[in-house]
Amino acid sequence: MKAGAFVWQPWAALGGFALAVTASFAYLGADFGALFGAESVRQMLQFGGGFFPPDMTPEFLRRTASGAAETLAISALGTLLAALVGVLLALPAAGRWGRWLRLPARLLLNVLRSIPELVWATFMVLAAGLGPFAGCLALAVHTAGVLGRLFAETLENAPPEPARALREAGGGATLAFLYGTLPVVLPQFTSYALYRWEYNIRMAAVLGFVGAGGLGQMLYVALSVFKTHEAATLLLAMIAIVVVVDALSAWMRRFLGRSDS
Amino acid sequence: MSAAGGAALPAPRDPALGARLALFAAVLVLLWPAIEIAEFNPAKLADPRNLDIVGRFLGTFFPMALGADFLGLVARSALETLALATAGIALAVLLAVPLAITVSESLSVSRVGPARRAWLGPLVRAPVRGLLIFMRSIPEIVWALLFVRAVGLGPAAGVLAIAINYAGMLGKVYFEIFEAGDTRPARAVLESGGGRANAFLYGVLPMALPELVSYSVYRWECAIRASVVMGFVGAGGLGQQMELSMRMLEGGEVSTMLAAFLLLVLLADAVSALLRKILV
Secondary structure: OOOOOOOHHHHHHHHHHHHHHHHHHHHHOOOHHHHOOHHHHHHHHHHHHOOOOOOOOHHHHHHHHHHHHHHHHHHHHHHHHHHHHHHHHHHHHOOOOOHHHHHHHHHHHHHHHHOOHHHHHHHHHHHHOOOHHHHHHHHHHHHHHHHHHHHHHHHHHOOOHHHHHHHHOOOOHHHHHHHHHHHHHHHHHHHHHHHHHHHHHHHHHHHHHHOOOHHHHHHHHHHHOOOHHHHHHHHHHHHHHHHHHHHHHHHHHHHHHHHHO | OHHHHOOOOOOOOOOOHHHHHHHHHHHHHHHHHHHHHOOOOHHHHHOHHHHHHHHHHHHOOOOOOOOHHHHHHHHHHHHHHHHHHHHHHHHHHHHHHHHHHHHOHHHOHHHHOOOOOOOHHHHHHHHHHHHHHHHHHOOHHHHHHHHHHHHOOOHHHHHHHHHHHHHHHHHHHHHHHHHHOOOHHHHHHHHOOOOHHHHHHHHHHHHHHHHHHHHHHHHHHHHHHHHHHHHHHOOOHHHHHHHHHHHOOOHHHHHHHHHHHHHHHHHHHHHHHHHHHHHO
């Protein structure tokens, strides 16, 4: 490109962006001016102020803690189930159970993954009743789709030599998989599953909005009956979980990274 | 294996058995309370009443609801989702840029040398950093629920939720991009007497822009997914309609809307990939 030549792409992009944003606000209706007006801001501040002070009575703190434990349990079980189902689906999706199962398995994984957790949770509440079990199943189903695809990719990229050596020495297919392939892919599987668990802890905290247990359900109920002080405590608990999980995973990554090198 | 090996070999021993059994036992012990707390009970799935509801619900998934009226509604909701994600991201970028510039230390005048009010820097930066953490630590759907309570049902709540939550995420990433790049041009501007704005516009922005744009476009794509989900608490768009249909157990409508959602996500994917290719 010649120096000083007119570069149209950024200007076109900027124009397109401005157009899209204007059109979006226009489509959503004209009440946005009022939304940022003084009256509305005052109302919102009043709404926010209603949350203070958070409810810190020991009795409610205990309930919050048990809600947090429920959230952790949902995420841990959901992720573990997802990892097991993910391996079972990754095997056919990586073409290990014949050519014909490969495509249907991939399709199934795509469907599981494409439907958001919250939609699954709404469905699971119908299938398993209100409560944390539904949230657990919802996480398991969606995450199985995510992990299954990652696992399948890992399996496809795994070196075939160890398994082949075992087969050539007379071992069966299962044995070759367990001792030739699994040890090679297991670290990668574990790291994917842990990464997903971290994500699912955050997810489990909000699945309760549709009745799937944990902190989310408590928050939803508290806001529905205008117990804003209790809601504030629950929000603090959610923030604490996110911050702690973030810090722990960063620390673990650094720790593992150092021990690897 | 044993047939080929013959009698001379010792009994086959599994070298990995001990470690694997130990790991399995550890996981089981750790997870036992979790099973209790999460009320894990597969028998619930076989409960005849639940089976009946699910059976009837799934039975209505096909045929999909394809009436002209309903398709019109789905199209309008999909457009609303698209619009609220776009509007939300626009507001988020507007919020995030000044916040990121504020917390960025490579733009700090006082770092270059003695400056008036140098003590002000850290004093402003710490709370702004805390604000960013606060904004992004509360998930978007919680923000949506809060704004639904504050401004009522509808897309306005969704726009505000995306604006706040994504401003927190964008602010952090923008800040990291500013700091990760070459900070010498900004320093040169500062050292030759330029202010913070000049240092940003001429020292940082030219190099950081492609990355900023690419990440923002990626976030726009995420916002579309998120806005579908936020609808479940009443924040407008496709999600709100989907939640209504699920509550009515209208499987046909749900399957149509799921298809519309998948199309929307695929479309956003393609547009975002295209934009990033053109712009970066």
